[in-house]
Amino acid sequence: MFMADPQKTFFLIVGFQRSGTSSVAQFLDHLGVYFGDPTHFIDPTKFKHNPIFYELQWILDFNERLLATWNLRSTDDVLPIESDFQRPEISSLGASLKEELLREFGDRPLVGAKDPRLCFTFPLWREVLTEMGYAIKIILTLRSPSAIIKSNRAVLSGRILRWQRFFARHQLAARYFFRDFPVCYFDYDLLMRDPETYGREKAAELGLAIPDPAHATRHLSRDQYHHQPDDAGTGDPWVDRIDADLRAGRLDPNDYLTFRSTYMLLIEEFQSLGQDSSQQWYRQYRQIMDLLSVGGHFFAERRPNGSLDIRRLLP
Secondary structure, eight states: OOOOOSSOEEEEEOOOTTSSHHHHHHHHHHTTOBOOOGGGBOOTTTSTTOSOOOOBHHHHHHHHHHHGGGOOSOGGGOOOOGGGGGSHHHHHHHHHHHHHHHHHHTTOSEEEEEOTTHHHHHHHHHHHHHHTTOEEEEEEEEOOHHHHHHHHHHHSOOOHHHHHHHHHHHHHHHHHHTTTSOEEEEEHHHHHHSHHHHHHHHHHHHTOOOSOHHHHTTTOOGGGOOOOOOSSOOSOHHHHHHHHHHHHTOOOTHHHHHHHHHHHHHHHHHHHSOGGGHHHHHHHHHHHHHHHHTOSEEEEEEOTTSOEEEEEEOO
């Protein structure tokens, strides 16, 4: 339970893309949380699936620049841990972040930021925001994972396996990096089902006044709610289990470390292989996904000959 705090507060909205983060940000905006100069938000004319995103372009650019310091083939492959943020080049980025935050928010007491990448860059944000005297409140938006994946694939092309992996990676990272913080789980599906009642409950949990719930939720429209919850699942039992365990409080933060260690082995493998061997890498990746889909833990390490030994650990 979040308690009202007299000091200045920074709300971080870290839900996976298409999980209702923009609607939740607009709800907080109606309750007095400042997300920055709207002219600094990403341009909705370039991304027409939302009327307003509440995402500051410079925050997206900063987080992307931070993730790019890992020098992998793509920032989609970055799976950091706290020690990764202790490198010298990260310190200079921290100073830059502080300057940008002061320029954007000044001394306002209730401010917020929204970007899915925050669940991977949180250690640096935590350090800078704490130094600046902010109390940090984390909001993780939840939505039916099958609806999230459908919504993402309707906006951006990509195989379903890609979106399954991105979703699982995001939820595991959020559970790991926020393990020592209270997290407000904000269910977009419940919000759309009964905006005023659910909005009142969440405002109380976040310590925010909500004099008029109808006014605070007036932006919520069924016309923008294209994919409702269903029982179909994502098509991958492992991904569905991660979502269910997170909601039930059963998800182990160390599951992120297990996923990370094996995935990093696979990335190393991919980078060492020529283009003709990419199918071998994919078969190994799919082998891990198959093991995860039946539940439990798995083991992976590199053999002396360089190949990967991947097998499930029995309970």
